[in-house]
Amino acid sequence: MTFPTIEFATFFVVVFVLSWLLMPHPRLWRPFILAVSYFFYGWIDPRWVLLLVGSTLVNTFAAQVIARSPSERMRRRALWGAIGFDLGLLGTFKYLGFFVSSTDDALDGIGLGSPLPLLQVVLPIGISFFTFQAISYVVDVHRGETRAASLGDVAILQGFFPHLVAGPIVRANELLPQLRTPRDPRAVLAGPGLFLIAAGLIKKTVVADELARRIVDPVFNDPAAHSGAEALLAIYGFAAQIYCDFSGYTDMAIGLALLLGFVLPQNFDRPYLATSLWEFWRRWHMTLSRWLRDYLYIPLGGNRGGPRRTYRNLMLTMLLGGLWHGAAWTFLVWGGIHGTALSAERWVRERFGTPRVPAWLAWLVTFHVVCLAWVFFRAPDLSIAFEVLGRLGAGGPSPLVTLPVVFLTVAAIAVQGVPPGWWRDAEAWVVARPAVAQGVALGLLVVAADAAVGQQGVAPFIYYRF
Amino acid sequence: MYPTGDQRDLRMPAGRVLVVVVVALVVAALLNSEAIVRAGEGMGNGPTRDAVLWAGRPLDDAAGAVGLHLPRKGLDLAFGQEPKTLSGTELERGSTAILRRHPRRAQQFPQPTRADPLHVLVTGDSQAEFVGQRMLDAAPDGLLNVDVVARNGTGLTRPEFFNWEVNAKQEIADRRPDAVVMVMGANDGFNVVVDGSAYGPFTPEWETEYARRTAVVMRELGSRGRRPVYWAPPPTARNEEFNRIYRVQNFAVSRAAEAVPGARYVDFYDGIGNGRYRNVTKIDGREVVSRQPDGVHFTRDGALTPARLVVESMARDYPVLAP
Numbered sequence: 001m002t003f004p005t006i007e008f009a010t011f012f013v014v015v016f017v018l019s020w021l022l023m024p025h026p027r028l029w030r031p032f033i034l035a036v037s038y039f040f041y042g043w044i045d046p047r048w049v050l051l052l053v054g055s056t057l058v059n060t061f062a063a064q065v066i067a068r069s070p071s072e073r074m075r076r077r078a079l080w081g082a083i084g085f086d087l088g089l090l091g092t093f094k095y096l097g098f099f100v101s102s103t104d105d106a107l108d109g110i111g112l113g114s115p116l117p118l119l120q121v122v123l124p125i126g127i128s129f130f131t132f133q134a135i136s137y138v139v140d141v142h143r144g145e146t147r148a149a150s151l152g153d154v155a156i157l158q159g160f161f162p163h164l165v166a167g168p169i170v171r172a173n174e175l176l177p178q179l180r181t182p183r184d185p186r187a188v189l190a191g192p193g194l195f196l197i198a199a200g201l202i203k204k205t206v207v208a209d210e211l212a213r214r215i216v217d218p219v220f221n222d223p224a225a226h227s228g229a230e231a232l233l234a235i236y237g238f239a240a241q242i243y244c245d246f247s248g249y250t251d252m253a254i255g256l257a258l259l260l261g262f263v264l265p266q267n268f269d270r271p272y273l274a275t276s277l278w279e280f281w282r283r284w285h286m287t288l289s290r291w292l293r294d295y296l297y298i299p300l301g302g303n304r305g306g307p308r309r310t311y312r313n314l315m316l317t318m319l320l321g322g323l324w325h326g327a328a329w330t331f332l333v334w335g336g337i338h339g340t341a342l343s344a345e346r347w348v349r350e351r352f353g354t355p356r357v358p359a360w361l362a363w364l365v366t367f368h369v370v371c372l373a374w375v376f377f378r379a380p381d382l383s384i385a386f387e388v389l390g391r392l393g394a395g396g397p398s399p400l401v402t403l404p405v406v407f408l409t410v411a412a413i414a415v416q417g418v419p420p421g422w423w424r425d426a427e428a429w430v431v432a433r434p435a436v437a438q439g440v441a442l443g444l445l446v447v448a449a450d451a452a453v454g455q456q457g458v459a460p461f462i463y464y465r466f
Numbered sequence: 467m468y469p470t471g472d473q474r475d476l477r478m479p480a481g482r483v484l485v486v487v488v489v490a491l492v493v494a495a496l497l498n499s500e501a502i503v504r505a506g507e508g509m510g511n512g513p514t515r516d517a518v519l520w521a522g523r524p525l526d527d528a529a530g531a532v533g534l535h536l537p538r539k540g541l542d543l544a545f546g547q548e549p550k551t552l553s554g555t556e557l558e559r560g561s562t563a564i565l566r567r568h569p570r571r572a573q574q575f576p577q578p579t580r581a582d583p584l585h586v587l588v589t590g591d592s593q594a595e596f597v598g599q600r601m602l603d604a605a606p607d608g609l610l611n612v613d614v615v616a617r618n619g620t621g622l623t624r625p626e627f628f629n630w631e632v633n634a635k636q637e638i639a640d641r642r643p644d645a646v647v648m649v650m651g652a653n654d655g656f657n658v659v660v661d662g663s664a665y666g667p668f669t670p671e672w673e674t675e676y677a678r679r680t681a682v683v684m685r686e687l688g689s690r691g692r693r694p695v696y697w698a699p700p701p702t703a704r705n706e707e708f709n710r711i712y713r714v715q716n717f718a719v720s721r722a723a724e725a726v727p728g729a730r731y732v733d734f735y736d737g738i739g740n741g742r743y744r745n746v747t748k749i750d751g752r753e754v755v756s757r758q759p760d761g762v763h764f765t766r767d768g769a770l771t772p773a774r775l776v777v778e779s780m781a782r783d784y785p786v787l788a789p
Contacts, residue, residue, distance in 0.1 A: 006505055006518060009491060016487065020480040097755065104753065122759040190483045191476030218613070221599050225583075225611045259483055380599075380766055428475040435482050439489020446494040450501055451541035457508075457618065 001043040003252045004201055004449065004458050011040065012256065019260050020185050030152050030179075033160070040161040041126070048124040051089070052159055058085050059134040060154040063141040067148035075142060082138040090131045093123055098327030125464050126165040128324055130158050132291055137172045139295055146172040153179055162257040166249050166463040168267040169287040175262065183261025191427035194438065196255030198445050203248030205449040207412050209459050211241040215405050220378055223387040227396040231388050233405060238378045239371050240412035242462055243271065246285070249461045270416035272370075275362035277341045280370060292321050307350065314346070315339035330376045330385060337373040496534050499526035504551065507627035508619055511656070548636050550628050556682050557622070557631035562674060564681045565725045573728060575644070575694060575783050580608040584784065587643035590650035592618040593700070593762075596769035597649050597776065604773040605780075605787050613641055621654035622679040630679075634686035645783075646687040647732075647776055651699040651715045652708075652762050667711045677718035684722055684729040691727030694783050696776055701734035702743040704761025709743075732779045734772050747771060 001008050015036050022029040042049040062082030066075045091099075137157065140146040149157070149172065157175050158164075219226045219234035226234070247268040257264045267287050274280035281289045297317040303310040315336070322335020348355060372389075379385035430438060478486075495502060503526045506518035529535060542549070578584035588598030598614030615637065620628040638646075657664040658675045665671040680697065688695040699719045700712040716735045723731035735741060747756035749770055756768025764772060781788040 006502060007514060013487060013491065016480075017484060020484075101755065185480040187477040188480050188483050189473060189476055190478035190486070193483075194486065221614050222602055222612050224602070224608070259487075261480075424476075431476055431478055435478075435485040436489055439486040440493050442486065442490035443493025443497070446490060447497045447538060448541055450494075450498055451538060451547060452545050454542075454545065454547040457505075 001040050002458065002460065002464075003249070003256075004204065007043070011036075016259060023182050023185060023261070026182060029182075030156060034152065034155050037156070037159040037161040037164060041159065041164055044125065045122075051093075051124055051127070052130060053155075055086065055089060055130060055134050056151070056155045056158050058082060059138055059158075060149075060151045063138050063148040063154070066138065066142050079138055079142045083135055086131045086135050090127060093127055095323075095327045129167050129169055130164065132169050132288075132324075133158055133171075136169070136291060136295060140172055146176065149176050160257070160262070162253040162260070162262075163264055166246070166253070166461055167285075167287055168250055168253065168265050169291050170264055174265055178262050185261075188261060189258045189263070191431040193255045193258035194442060195423070195427045195430060196251040196258070198442060200248040200251030200255065201445065201449045203244035203251065203412075204461070205458060206452045207408050208241045208245035208248060209453060211237045211244075211405065211408055211412075212459060214402070215400050216241055216378070218400060219391075220380070220384065220388060223384060223391050226391060226394075226400065227398045228392045228394040229398040230400045231391040231394070233398075233401050233409065234388070235371050235375055236413075237405065237409050238374050239272070239367075240409045242374065242377070243268070244412050245462045249463060270420075272367060272413050272416050273363070274366050274370075275359055276366055277338060277345055277369060280366060281338075281342070288321070288324070292317050296320060307347075310346065311343040314342050318342065325377070329382055330379055333376040333382065333385070334373045337369065337376065341369045495525060496529050497537050499529040500535055500538065502526070504627055507624055550633050551626060552629055552632050555625065555629055555631045557625050557629055557679050560678065560682060562678050564685070565674070565677055565721060567725050568727065571727070573691070573694070573783070577784055577786050578609045578644075579786075583609050583611040584787075585611045585613070585642075585644045586647060586780075587613050587615065587637060587641050587645075588647040588649065589615045589617065589637060590648050590698075591620050591653055592616050593652055593764065594647075594649040596764050596766045597698070597772050598647070599766065600769040600773035601647070601776060603770060604777040606789070609784075609787060613643065619653055621650065621652075621656075622676060622683065623654045623656040623658050625679075630683045631686055634683050638687060638689060643693065645693050645780065646695045647780075648683070648687060648695060648697045649772075649776075650697075651712065651719075652703075654715060655708075655711050667714055673714050673718050676715060677721045680719050680722035681726050681729075684726040688726065688728040693728060694780070695726075695729045696732050696779050697723060697729060698732035698734050698772065698776060700762070701738050701764075701772065702741055704743050704745075704757070708762065730779055730782075732776055734775060737775050738771055 001011060015033075018032060019029065022032050038049045038052070041052060059082050062078045062085075065078035069075050069078065137146070137154065141148050153176055156179055157170065157172055160170075160175065163170055215230065215234050215237045219230055220238075223231060250267040254264045254266070265287050267285060269283040269286065271280055271284035274283055297313055300313040300316060301309050302313060305313075316339075318335040318339030319332055320335070321338070322331040322333070325331045325334070375388055376382070376385045379388060430441075433441075499522060502518065502522040506515055506522050509515035509518065586601065588594055588601060593616075595614060595616040598612055598616070601612050602610060617628060617633065620630065622630060625631070654676070655667055657666050658672055658679075659665075660671055660675050663671075665675065667673075667676075684695050684697060687693075697719050699715045700708075702709050703712065712735060716731075716733065720731040720733075723729040739747065743757075743761070745755060745757050745761075746753055747768055748754075749756075749767070754767035755765055756771065757763065758765055777787055777789075
């Protein structure tokens, strides 16, 4: 089930009412929220629920062993057993096909034929998200940063429907304490909740899907048929599209959770204002970057083993971060560009101190490095990515460079410059209006969003694929 | 965590939130009733579709009676959305005389060059996406300029959801292609109504009606023979039940192509794997996963084979495209 649909709207109204009615009775509320979350997840393919349940059972069991066993050896075994299971799950469903076909190609390349049977593996939606969440849970229990929770709590932590499919990646100590105290129905954070849902809807339908349809998809489908101006606008357009698509989803997820009484971690903080790659990663997909930092970069040694090891760790972390998005060379290059740029920034800082460049120049360079990496992220293969970049100097007519496309691209990036306080004031202003006026305004916005989408319907969120 | 800081002025009781949400949905449902019915028409058979149509149709009648369709129409205009449905079109109801075969005249089309490549519109349902993208790899360099417009979930058996006759006229007027490739048919298992009676996909009436509708859209895409239209119905799928329908569709499309000037039938069904479904195919000596896990759609790698079949068919009209 995807958020901006009739099915989901109906589902959510029912869940909202029942959730608040059952909230004072945790013994009823927990199985209820779990059941509706599994229903939400199983809407497309009920078999995926089994996968989620399996992951929950294994990780709960491992966490209990870690928490109860006095033997460190046993605790470590349980930890690595759970991590191995989680990565095995991810590897099987996400990377096996890529691994087999790449091995096959390599063997074929040296004249050994194609000895491996190619596989067709269905990628369950959200597997990367709930697997990373499971890993963070068992590691946190092992580190003593969170207590081992009951099976029901872990099941809700992993399966809570607002964040299940595309994040944010929630940590146990962020959600479990909220599950232990009934939420107060008299004080729902509706201002930001409704605001985020509306913002997410507009970002997805009016900006992301429009940019995809009008410029990004045509250029990336057939770069040779487009001019340099179109290729450039498609690159900027994709930067705007992926931000609005992904942060639009996250906005809706956080907004829906707020209406149910739960606070999820922020996932985006105006990323295109960043004046360095380091800062970009503190603003973009924040829950993934902190996951990579805490469960990969730091365990690899972080910056503790001298400059060379630091650069290696940075590069490895970003390459694996790229691979997390999908089994493809394009994602590896994307991660490689970020890893190289982060290492280069660090090297410059260590060697020459913080460089004194004007903020606008730092912003310009950062933004364009990010855009360069997006070309590889978006392209279906490396040759198309290079073709798009190669078109940048090409002349010719540019019928796709239109005022609406330029406006949407610029607006999606420029709106990040609005001070957060203004949004907060707007939320407070909305909350102070009569309920009916709020409802009418939200209803009109839904109609406008649907009109923007037109009859082709809402395109799937980009991050559903990961 | 979000939001942070003092939040007192951002809170509301849950009951009030419910009022806001319900009012919003009622307003949206009333103003959007046509779109709700259309969305219901576009759903696959099942309880969700029944429920949406059961609630949507009376709501739409009531909303239409008091002029509540107007704001949405205004918004559609503002967003440049053209209506994709229209009552009284030939697609919904018309004579089978369009299927009468005419003596074939040899047609000459201007040959593409690298300076003046052929502008091809590749359209249809979701299957059109990868096939269209791979046509550039299937044709000699620089001779094609491909525009891919996939209308996901559409077909010929539900014109009340998406009318391909209306869409064909709009696309041709907007894009003015030199040639059209249509890749479509996997969403067409629905009954069709002919003279007030409903017929299922395995009846002769369904087959004739499908051929008639195909011919109507072929004629519009080809502007009555002015440009060639290459129409590819579905290839074999993993599911045998689907294949039974696809066989009928392939026959119907080949019949329509014989009757419409400039129309060509492209046979994915027998032309790929000799009519046998396979997940993995050898392309240029290399094995690739050619179908997506749904057992219907091509993967991007696998779409090269159907794209080559299309280009092969085009090469009969444009010999320079021959490999």
